[in-house]
Amino acid sequence: MLTYMEVHLYFTLPVLALLAFLYKPFFTTKDRFKYIFLCTVAFATASPWDNYIVYHKAWSYCPECVTAVIGYVPLEEYMFFIIMTLITVTFTSLTMRWTLPSFFIRPETPVFQSVCVRYIPIVGFLTIAAKAWASSIPDSHPFYGACILWYVCPVLALLWIGSGEYMLRRWKAVLFSIAVPTIFLCWVDQYAIARGTWDISRRTSTGIMVLPSLPLEEFLFFLLIDTVLVFASCATDRAHAIVHIYITPMNHNKVSTWYMDFFYLCWAFLQTDQALSGETLSDLDATWRILREASASFYTASSVFSFEARQDLGVLYGFCRATDDLADNNDVSVPDRKKQLELVRGFVRQMFDSKHGHPDIDWTQYSGSIPDSFIAAFRSFTRLRDVLEIKAVEELLDGYTFDLEQREVKNEDDLVYYSACVASSVGEMCTRVLMASEPGGNRTMLKWTVERARDMGLALQLTNIARDIVTDSKQLGRSYVPRDWLTSQESALLKAGKARELGDERLRQIALKMVYTADDLNLMASRAIDYLPPSSRCGVRAACNVYTAIGVSLHKANGYPDRAHLTKLERMKVTFRCVYGFRKGHQGVQGDRGKSQAFTVI
Known part of the structure; x- marks a missing residue:
């Protein structure tokens, strides 16, 4: 005989433990609210x-199969x-976290269509409930089935x-989220009924069996309760997305309280799509289109972060991508690109002029000079004004100017x-975004964490340059290797697109000097990851270790590969190990460094 507690110990709790393990790296404070609220209501x-149902003997349990009874219902x-x-x-x-909820909020939907889609099902549900x-x-x-309805x-x-x-727009994920738990719970129910743990009364049910030992009413119960839970999860996700997009930018400098958060969620829950600013969402969509087209790897990798962090990192990266494209667009003359960058500088200064309130920017001044999709990315970028520091943004633009002016990297300082x-x-801007997107980061260590993030950014860029010596030479006629590391002949070969003529041994020596410097920087910088919000740590660690692995592959390679990289499977392995805690801390170059030695970064 199977006891009710054994049903939990053998079936439901192991599955819950597995799901908890899989979801733990992605758990956020928003999830905590969702779990507490939905469990409390349930x-x-x-x-x-259930006490009412058992009182009227719609279902019963084996007295020897339960540990205790409270009211009419077993513990x-x-x-x-x-x-x-x-x-x-x-x-x-787990099913729905891979796509941002904001993608399914569409203010441009015709009002008549929304009214029909919204209210016809409501009338149907209430009619069924009344009957x-x-x-x-x-x-x-009909008693048991009617009580369920x-x-x-x-x-x-x-x-x-x-x-x-919102749910109709992502109906596949909704149906999948309902179907899998329903099938599992129906199987557990069927197994328990067949072994006498509990039973359904024939007097208060239709007697129809969906499967042997699985009454229609039990199937209906699990199907509809799972539907309620999936609907509630979707409603919570949509409300959180609306609050983050429309309310959070105005409240970055205000102390959050649980009752105000709950009020905002209730407000967001009641908002129709048409009541929301269409421009804000269309700008976000335009930003993500830039990312999908320009950096599929970032678009995919960002899914390991929380919705809020992912949304804001996407906005940040969209701005970086748009400005980078402006600087690199060879279809536009260099003088015109410099003018465009000056316009961007002007936008940045306007954005940060007033630290609070909605930025007062005349967007018409950019029309015709900057593509509309980039202007949309800039409008989205304004939401990060209270999170970022202007110095870091202007520093990024200085880097584009360095490239546009074809400045030579003369020495290690350059x-x-x-x-x-x-x-x-x-790296600094990403860290500030992550610290603002989720509670739990060590804000007393913010300055130190930002400095280590800058070190990490420097390390990743050095790895990039080390990997791309031949590629930059061939495709750009450009070299970022310090001039004083090279002979005149070597420098000329790099600029002429003939990097390969330096020979594998020399290219490897130059590359490893940067790789070892990056490795030393990583050693300290990786410690700062533990000061980020918990839900961000695994994603940052995975991204950093993927780049570190590129340096390791350069170290292990025989000679110098044209473009050292990880295969998709290798990236997946590194990411999985980092996300689920099988790899922590610094995972850098190991073994003899040979002739190449790191240089000193001041």
């Missing part, structure tokens, strides 16, 4: 409903309310108000200066 509503059944909620919500979160209420006569065959349908109607259209402009600045 327990508070299911407890009286294990109360546990089941929480366990089922956690299983379904965690599985739903079920009338049919839920104790000791009658009047318990669930009003909740579905309420949730449809706040997320109906190399460090250029790398700091194009990479340390980005």
